[in-house]
Amino acid sequence: MTEEVPYPRFATRGRAFVYVVPCRDEDLLKLGFSRDPFTRFSTLHRRFYEFFDLDRGLLVDAERVAAARRIERRLIEAFPDYHATAPLVVPATAGGHTEWYRGAHVGIAAALRRIAQDEALRLHDGLRPWLHEHLMARADLLHDWSLRIVDTLDWARNNAPDDPGTDRLRRALLDTWAMFEAAGIDVHALVPASVAHWYEHGEHRRLFDASGSL
Structure with missing residues (x-):
């Protein structure tokens, strides 16, 4: 049988984003940055739209990789006592076993909202509308x-x-x-x-x- 791609290929737009995605059924979240959040979420869990709580997730368009790295570093340094172990369901090949936090969603989300406001960056406060827009465009x-x-x-x-x-x-x-x-x-x-x-x-x-x- 011929090989087929595991999902429709959705091309990235080449920007850089900082994301905060909390798990749906556990007080645990993933912090990171990516040029292609959709693909990044997909590598963390094949049904990321169920594993993560889309309605409590945040995504900031930092425009450039350097800015995204800087924002991520600010958040990491602000919450050093909340680091947690990645869920076992996250594949090792995804490289997603760092920057997990437990009990920090309220604080990290508030900090990211402040950064987005102070730097006039586009904020997606809740990822369901973002996912809708992303999928409909493709x-x-x-x-x-x-x-x-x-x-x-x-x-x-x-x-x-x-x-x-x-x-x-x-x-x-x-x-x-x-x-x-x-x-x-x-x-x-x-x-x-x-x-x-x-x-x-x-x-x-x-x-x-x-x-x-x-």
Whole structure:
């Protein structure tokens, strides 16, 4: 079976951002900077939109890498007593095992808001609208990408039912669908009818009926 990318490729705009993303079910947050926050969040957890609390997350457009590094350093130096161990679910390959903090969300969030205000930087206070905007700007990629996935899964079902790659492709499409829904986007309006039909009636639905979750 042909290799397929794990999600639609969303190109970076080349700016630099400082982010604070708290975990949804634990008093733990990740602080950092990135030129491509979307990809960064994706490397920390494949379903980052569920693992992190988007509504309490913050993202500051620092414009330049040097400014983002400086802001991150200010926050790190201001909260030296709150460092924590990274969650075990964060892959070692993500390089995301530093700058985790426990019990510091209120203070770090307030400090980042002050910095953004003092330096007249754009602040996304809550990441759900940011994710919605990010995904909608690239939504045209979803149509053809999802169709390729479903066509490949259909071919594999008839020709290579034991191919282990099918699980990865199926999971990638389901994760992407869930991500768009988490951003408040109607996925049915963006994908071909065959993809919508697959989502509603595909093999994964039998697993859902048995386990209660995808």
